[in-house]
Amino acid sequence: MKNTPWLVIGAGAIGLFWACKLEELGYKVHLVYRSENPGKKITLESLTNENGDQQITVSKHKIKSVAASELTDTYDKVLLCTKSFDLKNAFLQVAQHITDDANIACLCNGIGAQEELQNALSENQTLWAGTTSEGVLKIEPNHIKHTGLGDTYFGEWQPSIPAKAFPIDGLTVTNIHQRMIEKLAVNAVINPITAIFSIHNGDILNDEFKPLVNATLSELASVFSHPKFSYADQSQHLTPENLKNRVNTIAQLTRLNRSSMHEDIRLQRQTENSFISGFLLNNSPIDLPIQQLLYNGVAFPEQREETQKKLLSIT
Ligand SMILES: NC(=O)C1=CN([C@@H]2O[C@H](COP(=O)(O)OP(=O)(O)OC[C@H]3O[C@@H](n4cnc5c(N)ncnc54)[C@H](OP(=O)(O)O)[C@@H]3O)[C@@H](O)[C@H]2O)C=CC1
Numbered sequence: 123m124k125n126t127p128w129l130v131i132g133a134g135a136i137g138l139f140w141a142c143k144l145e146e147l148g149y150k151v152h153l154v155y156r157s158e159n160p161g162k163k164i165t166l167e168s169l170t171n172e173n174g175d176q177q178i179t180v181s182k183h184k185i186k187s188v189a190a191s192e193l194t195d196t197y198d199k200v201l202l203c204t205k206s207f208d209l210k211n212a213f214l215q216v217a218q219h220i221t222d223d224a225n226i227a228c229l230c231n232g233i234g235a236q237e238e239l240q241n242a243l244s245e246n247q248t249l250w251a252g253t254t255s256e257g258v259l260k261i262e263p264n265h266i267k268h269t270g271l272g273d274t275y276f277g278e279w280q281p282s283i284p285a286k287a288f289p290i291d292g293l294t295v296t297n298i299h300q301r302m303i304e305k306l307a308v309n310a311v312i313n314p315i316t317a318i319f320s321i322h323n324g325d326i327l328n329d330e331f332k333p334l335v336n337a338t339l340s341e342l343a344s345v346f347s348h349p350k351f352s353y354a355d356q357s358q359h360l361t362p363e364n365l366k367n368r369v370n371t372i373a374q375l376t377r378l379n380r381s382s383m384h385e386d387i388r389l390q391r392q393t394e395n396s397f398i399s400g401f402l403l404n405n406s407p408i409d410l411p412i413q414q415l416l417y418n419g420v421a422f423p424e425q426r427e428e429t430q431k432k433l434l435s436i437t
């Protein structure tokens with residue numbers, strides 16, 4: 123299948139990163155941009171772990187970038203790298219160029235957009251939902267920087283028997299829903315707190331935020347262990363202790379980074395709040411007063427100062 127190109131959609135940090143990675147793996151790649159044309163060459167400052175040492179290497183990648191309206195070919199492998207709120211429309215605008223039996227992968231934070239996308243696919247197209255812990259920053263339209271080493275996994279959104287094969291070896295897991303809820307848990311703590319208080323990821327570990335972080339984690343653990351939670355089959359292992367370890371590890375590993383939600387608010391862009399806290403609020407069988415405060419603090423800038431006070435008064 124290496125002779126047919128991947129269609130990567132979204133020339134943001136993750137789209138440019140994966141366009142380069144796929145090209146490195148020997149695939150032909152066509153990249154669809156929306157507002158910023160990255161041009162013909164992408165510079166990737168990548169982080170590698172050679173002999174236990176993190177090293178930066180710079181490479182240039184020749185990628186064909188086009189606007190959706192310029193597409194003429196048909197594709198059987200698609201990787202969508204948009205934010206969750208753009209996912210379905212990004213697919214629909216290229217749908218006429220996608221084969222009826224295509225593999226369609228997506229990499230976005232949050233839960234909810236994948237189901238919308240699944241509903242837009244035809245019967246024999248396969249949706250591969252993905253989750254990534256790589257950190258990537260776009261510093262220019264054609265220049266990205268790898269800021270944190272991580273892992274990426276894909277899995278069939280609707281598992282089939284026998285399991286289907288993903289076009290790239292070594293990246294699949296049998297239960298992607300479990301990985302997604304684990305990532306969502308981390309995002310539901312780090313993203314809104316860093317965004318509401320304008321702090322870096324590592325700052326949530328400071329004493330000032332400990333009561334808030336602990337209360338958020340224990341509220342999440344109550345919903346994850348609730349038998350009526352829509353993801354209960356995938357979330358029982360997320361105990362307060364397990365959640366704390368996950369959040370602390372990621373906050374520590376990405377301590378100098380701004381979360382995507384903090385960055386979105388700082389740059390006055392739409393956030394993925396509805397697909398992170400919003401997903402939890404809509405799917406929880408119990409009230410989640412802290413998650414509701416976090417949701418409001420992100421969604422309503424005029425309430426942010428008041429929300430900060432309420433969040434810091436949690437004991
Ligand atoms: N960056 C990171 O380190 C990480 C990101 N993620 C997740 O990965 C996803 C992508 O993140 P990231 O790359 O940082 O986000 P960006 O906002 O940098 O990139 C998203 C890109 O999608 C483009 N896009 C949206 N709609 C369309 C469309 N219809 N056609 C073509 N392009 C479109 C946007 O175009 P435009 O420029 O016009 O807005 C933008 O360039 C998010 O869900 C994020 O939470 C997860 C882990 C780490």
Ligand SMILES: CC(C)(CO)C(=O)C(=O)O
Nearest residue numbers: 312372376380381382383
């Ligand atoms: C893991 C984390 C919190 C890293 O910044 C992230 O996924 C995000 O910022 O959206």
